[in-house]
Amino acid sequence: MNNLTKEEEAGLAVLENLTSNVKQIQDEVLKEILTCDANTEYLRSFLHGSSDKDLFKKSVPIGTYEDFKPYIERVANGESSEIISGRPITGFALTSGTSGGKQKLIPLNNKYVENARFLSDIRYLVLSKHIEGHNKGKGLHLLFLKPASKTPSGITFLEKFWKEMCSNIRSGQLSDWITNLSCRDSVSKVLGGPNPQLAVTIEDICNQKSWKCIIPQLWPRTKFIECIFTGQMAQHIPLLEFYGNDLPLVSRNYVSSEAFFGVNLNPLCKPQDVSYTFMPNMSYFEFIPVGEGDDTIVDLVNVKLGRHYELIVTNYAGLHRYRVGDILQVTGFYNSAPQFRFIRRQNVVLSVYLEATTEEDLLNAVTNATQLLKSSDIMLRDFTCYPHISTVPGHYVLYWELKGNKNDDIIELIETNVIVECCSVIEESLDALYRKFRSKDGSIGALEIRVVQQGTFDSLMEYFIAQGASLGQYKTPRCIKSSEALEVLENRVMACFFSDKLPHVDTTLNLCWLQIK
Structure with a gap:
């Protein structure tokens, strides 16, 4: 353990207190929220001005965004915050x-x-x-920002632009297309004039045939890479490991637009072992058991080890018993505070017949398939999919953007059978019902992978940003639902591949399916 300052020791003592008194703190949080919000228009219809916890749990329904949307839009259009919150609403995410x-x-x-x-x-x-000297020196943050917008009432990427960056360093002058004056002034101060020697050093590193281990080469004193790699972002782990070599990958916290949830108290753990300890002072948390045959809603202190739950939050800004849409698994406890692993989003599924493929199913299947790419020095940069049902039988279509470890030329790979094999591995990795409908009934057609051009998923991101999506929260959608977004992908397809074999079927499923029918 590192030597900590008195202030840091005091802070850790606060953490110990929080995680040791979860029930008391959660009760206090709910009491504070209800006392403040009991007379809002939304809660008054259920509680009639009462702030009683038992009445809250008995009378206030579990809600989705659609339940709160009319109230939120009224506030956004200029009505009083007290429609939904006893505290003034200062903005929207x-x-x-x-x-x-x-x-x-x-x-x-x-x-x-x-x-x-x-x-x-x-x-x-x-x-x-956990990390000696993490607060010394400098950090590099890759942030995507756009100007804040008002309600009615009130990349650059290193792989693409390193040559231009070196030119700027060599001359000490920023490119003309960077027109923001404050940005130009700030970067010019960092440059401090022409630096040809630094430009040559960076060029030598970036000109290598492979960018493997590029991060510690460019920044030798880097201690860790902080990023989000849980849930659907897990597919980026191989790419991060490729660039960072042995640098620790750190996912420090679990948050959403609706609330802050927890902290990873073991930041140096392996990506697949990341769990978040819930902080009981953030919001009031409830949980719906998943797949247990029991839908009794439980409090934070009553979740059980190993079980899966859907997360419900009551926050300080007017969302009461709100379904966040995340499925979590209890992995342990720190004192009396539960620790959760993010499993998947509740509402992301892919289906072309009667099967239901979850985001977790899809990610696991794609991860299995990409193991075949390693021998070809190829990585999956990003992917998405959509259910192709305009023909019968319908089938899954996956769009893959690939990257070469040594160069970006993937033409040679496309001429091989590797992608066809990937199609088959994905089908073998999907659940028994999918395999049955695909193999025995012929109700699902052969899975297809469409390889797209380099930069396709950058274009897809730009499309969603142009539609108003938040740059800071953007995640590649794992299932495309917009015909316009689909067109972005279709216009960049290089080649198409189909599974050439039927997946195996569990013989015990036939009886189960007869019983379901």
Whole structure:
């Protein structure tokens, strides 16, 4: 353990207190929220001005965004915050819309900012405990930002632009297309004039045939890479490991537009082992058991080890018993605070017949298939899919953007049978019902992979951003639902491949299917 300052020791003591008194703190949080919000238009219809916890659980329904949307839009259009929140609404977060297909306007207030600061402090303390000197030197943050927009009431990427960056360093002058004056002034101060020697050094590194281990070569004192790699972002782990070599991958916290949830107290763990310890002072949390045959809603302190739950949150900005849409698994406890692993989004499924493929199913299947690419020095840069049902039988179509480890020329790979084999591995990895309908009944056609041009998923991101998606929260949608977004992909297809064999079928499924029918 590192030597900590008195302030850091005091901060960790706060963490110990929080995680040791979860029930008491959760009860206090709910009492505070209900006392403040009991007379809002939304809660008054259920509680009639009462702030009683038992009445809240008995009378207030579990809600989705659609239940809150009319109230939120009224506030966004200039009506009083008290429609939904006893605290003034100071702004809104616009979700990316790439998980469920629709963007959401999430109300925010000063408490959200306070929680953000608190969670940031906790993250800092955890890193201080595990990584020596993490707070010394400089950090590189790749952030996607756009100007804030008002409601009615009130990349550049290194692989693409390194040559231009070196030219700027060599001359000490920024490119003309960078027109923002404050940006130009700030970067010019960092450049400090022409630096031909540094430009040559960077060029020598970036001109290598392979970009393997490029990050520690460009930044030798890098201690870790912080990023999101849980859920659908897990597919980027091989790419991060390729660029970073042995650098630790750190996912520090679990947050959403609706609320802050938890912190990874073991930041140096392997990506597949990441769990988040819920902070009981952030919001009031409830959980619906998944796949247990019991839909009894439980509090944070009553979740069971190993079980899966759908997350419900009551926050400080007017969302009461709100379905976040995330499925979590309890992996352990830190003191009395449960630790959760993110499993998948609840509402992301792919189906062309009677089967239902979850996001987790799809990610696992694609991960299995990409193991075949390693021998060809090829990586999957990004992917998405859509259910092709305009012909019978319908079939799954996956769009893959590939990257060469040594260069970006993937023509040679396309001329081989590797992608065909990937199609078959994906089908073998999907669940028994999919395999039955694909093999025995012929109700599902052969799975297809369409390889797209380099930069296709950048173009897809630009499309969603142009539609109003948040740059800071953008995630590649795993299932395309927009015909316009589909056109972005279709216009860049290089080659198509189909599975050439039927997946195996569990013989025990036939009886089960007869019983279902």
